[in-house]
Amino acid sequence: ERLGDIEAAVVMDLKDGGIFSAEKGRGAKYNGQEIKPSGISNLKDAIVSVDISRSIESIERTLPIMGRVKCLRALGAASLEICYVASGLLDAYIDLRGMLRTIDFAAGMLIIRESGGVFLQPSGEDIPQDTLLTEVKRFSVIASANRSLFNEIMMLINSIRKAT
Template identity: 45%
Template structure:
């Protein structure tokens, strides 16, 4: 990770674990599912989303870390006086699953030195139900709970399992039908970041 950027893989791991501890008691609860408003991303914000993203901000401030935080609920926020790098967060990916107690929801975080996806240096995804932690660093590969993992060896779509958000508009769905027809299997489990792990 760029030395100028204070948000590194260790920080992402700590924030992930902090989100897990914060939201875990509210999984499958009525309180966790309480509607709060509409988030920056345009989706309904529920209590569990709000407390998860607030936990991120609190952690950054307590540790004296400075960055530009881009969150699904709160949008773009300057944290600290001299932001170094970007922290992109979906503190609860799969909110519907989380509030219904369906064991497939995660928090996803990425640290970038600049404001583009190609500048992402490290990322973390934590399963909010069991705490499994996936991490990756640019040019260093990925790990699950410390153990190295690899991508699928499938090189053709016909041999692949594809994840597609089928709750999209009919127009968007029509665009992905050719992919759905070609892929070996299509899944939509409700938490994209966890699905790609």
């Protein structure tokens, strides 16, 4: 019923039928094999996926991040991109649009956290665990391989906000 009540999650990669899964307290898996995020801890070495909208504000907020990464991707599937971070295929996923619904990321959130990755709002705050899964509430999120990478992304976002 609530985000914090989720005990298990599954996300399917439709391109190859692969299954990402997690059970609370038991780790995360891809096709039954344990997964972990990459060890990349700085943007210059990171492969990052970014969701942006057509709004100038969204583009301006993410542009400085785009120029600092090793490689940029935009896949358009939030839960799958979060799972890619959980498994080391991506190093970070950033969505600053404030458009993601709880149901768009709930499964991916459990999977990345069970893998050892980070999943927080750009402010560094957790998503409220009492959020109803049926509630149409929208969020901006960052998924990253580790806290170091998250902190670098968050610092850039905060410096952009201060400059505007």
